[in-house]
Amino acid sequence: MDHQPTNPAEPIDDERLRAYVALIDKLLLGARENANALLNAQRELVDEGLVEVIGRYAECLRQYSNQEAAAFLEDCGQQITAFLRQIADAGSGFSPSGEQVAFLIQLLQTIAESQGDPKVVYPLLQINLALLNSALVELLSQWWEGVLARAQQDQKQTLADVLVRLGICLNEFPLGSLGTNQEIAIAAYRNALRVYTEDKLPQDYALLNNNLGNAYSDLAPFSANPREQIENGISAYRNALRVCTEEEQPQAWAATKNGLGNAYLALAPFSGNPREQIENAIVAYLNALQVRTEAELPHDWAATNINLGAVYSALAPLSANPREQIENAIAAYRNALRVYTEEEQPQDWALTNNNLGNAFCNLAPLSPNPREQIENGIAAYRNALRVYTEEEQPQGWARTNNNLGVA
Numbered sequence: 001m002d003h004q005p006t007n008p009a010e011p012i013d014d015e016r017l018r019a020y021v022a023l024i025d026k027l028l029l030g031a032r033e034n035a036n037a038l039l040n041a042q043r044e045l046v047d048e049g050l051v052e053v054i055g056r057y058a059e060c061l062r063q064y065s066n067q068e069a070a071a072f073l074e075d076c077g078q079q080i081t082a083f084l085r086q087i088a089d090a091g092s093g094f095s096p097s098g099e100q101v102a103f104l105i106q107l108l109q110t111i112a113e114s115q116g117d118p119k120v121v122y123p124l125l126q127i128n129l130a131l132l133n134s135a136l137v138e139l140l141s142q143w144w145e146g147v148l149a150r151a152q153q154d155q156k157q158t159l160a161d162v163l164v165r166l167g168i169c170l171n172e173f174p175l176g177s178l179g180t181n182q183e184i185a186i187a188a189y190r191n192a193l194r195v196y197t198e199d200k201l202p203q204d205y206a207l208l209n210n211n212l213g214n215a216y217s218d219l220a221p222f223s224a225n226p227r228e229q230i231e232n233g234i235s236a237y238r239n240a241l242r243v244c245t246e247e248e249q250p251q252a253w254a255a256t257k258n259g260l261g262n263a264y265l266a267l268a269p270f271s272g273n274p275r276e277q278i279e280n281a282i283v284a285y286l287n288a289l290q291v292r293t294e295a296e297l298p299h300d301w302a303a304t305n306i307n308l309g310a311v312y313s314a315l316a317p318l319s320a321n322p323r324e325q326i327e328n329a330i331a332a333y334r335n336a337l338r339v340y341t342e343e344e345q346p347q348d349w350a351l352t353n354n355n356l357g358n359a360f361c362n363l364a365p366l367s368p369n370p371r372e373q374i375e376n377g378i379a380a381y382r383n384a385l386r387v388y389t390e391e392e393q394p395q396g397w398a399r400t401n402n403n404l405g406v407a
Helices: 014-029 032-041 048-063 067-090 098-114 118-126 134-150 153-172 178-192 202-222 226-243 250-270 274-291 298-318 322-337 346-366 370-385 394-406
Strands: none
Touching: 014 032, 014 048, 014 067, 032 067, 032 098, 048 067, 098 118, 098 134, 098 153, 118 153, 134 153, 134 178, 153 178, 153 202, 178 202, 202 226, 202 250, 226 250, 250 274, 250 298, 274 298, 298 322, 298 346, 322 346, 346 370
């Protein structure tokens, strides 16, 4: 139901009053750390009427010298009051349900208390999948408007950190609507950037923009306008690179360059000049490999080489020398296989072998010895099928078998 705050000047009907009192009794009898869970379980009661009754109850407890319980109830009431006031102050006419409000309160407090630990946060998200929706995006932004209007600077920074952790959790959460999860993550990051500004907190600004770029890139496949999301991601990565330099933060710089390369490659099919975007991606990946070396960061080096193989393969049909680009791709995939082994990284090893098989087969028509390239492709596909079994990875097994059949 829609959240309709109870006017303290109006009498509360007996049935609802009994419900409020029963909830307050549960709060007092339960463990203090379970308070948010109890409120979350009865979200339809979380409104200004509950706050009023909590205040009366706390006053009675103080009269009977139960100061600890009174203080606990007053703290609960203050948290709910502050949250509802912040929503009202935003004033866009949006009316969230009490259930949605209580869930957001519980979610933010859980993230704050657990430092965003997925083992703690994910179970809460899993039992509230229906509340991970567009209304939560708007509610989160309205709550943040209230924070910016009322909180002290140190409080703003603390709460901005909670938003960043929320964004990370939603960006990586594998259940529910993956597109909506990214929209919530983006809202969290964008709101946090109103505190983590380039002039005051440049390093946090850069890191947060990298996260934002990742979220926009992850949103693109679920968006009605993927090009817009990819371009937003590119803008975020570029913002990060205004602060994050190869000299001062080499690994963060390389990670952002790798993400930028991914975004340029994803943009190519939607661009009027796909070759330009692919070439931009190659430059970004090669930049990343200046830091991500085989000796220093072997797994990052391998991952970027896989990306580089994909982008060279994409460039080949647009190039005046497609053979050169395919050979570049083969070299990149072989580089990755110097790190990825069947024993230690079987999935990455199999994927790379499948891609390598594709590259060899694409090279065959351009080679003076096409049979040799096809045989190399078949060998790579067969390697992949040692990992891609019909029982455990049916999609990979089917895809690679199809490639093998074509070869």
